[in-house]
Amino acid sequence: MSNKSKGEQEFEYMTKSTEWKYPVPESEYRFHPVRRWRFDFAFPDRKIAVEIEGGQYTRGGHRGVGKSWLDMDKFNTAQTMGWIVLRVTPQMVGSDEFLSHIEDAFRLGS
Numbered sequence: 001m002s003n004k005s006k007g008e009q010e011f012e013y014m015t016k017s018t019e020w021k022y023p024v025p026e027s028e029y030r031f032h033p034v035r036r037w038r039f040d041f042a043f044p045d046r047k048i049a050v051e052i053e054g055g056q057y058t059r060g061g062h063r064g065v066g067k068s069w070l071d072m073d074k075f076n077t078a079q080t081m082g083w084i085v086l087r088v089t090p091q092m093v094g095s096d097e098f099l100s101h102i103e104d105a106f107r108l109g110s
Contacts, residue, residue: 010094022043022102026041027041039085043106050102051075084105
């Protein structure tokens, strides 16, 4: 049984489709050399990450009162390291809007 959320499973399935025109992302990618932070999915060569939000319902996450600053620290640090981080809800996975963000990120990514 997978410990991935439904949104993560859908994104992973989408990236294995013959219609997917980008590289297959790495799952649970550890991006920081010291901290144990991970992205749900990452394209490390381009420094593009995808975070499927919803951890408050599936795996805990840092959504409790007063703990959202932990996510802010993670994402702010990622940005200072040059990462483009796309944060989406499970409902957004596969939408035209999300695919447009992916396309933009690949156009801009390093």
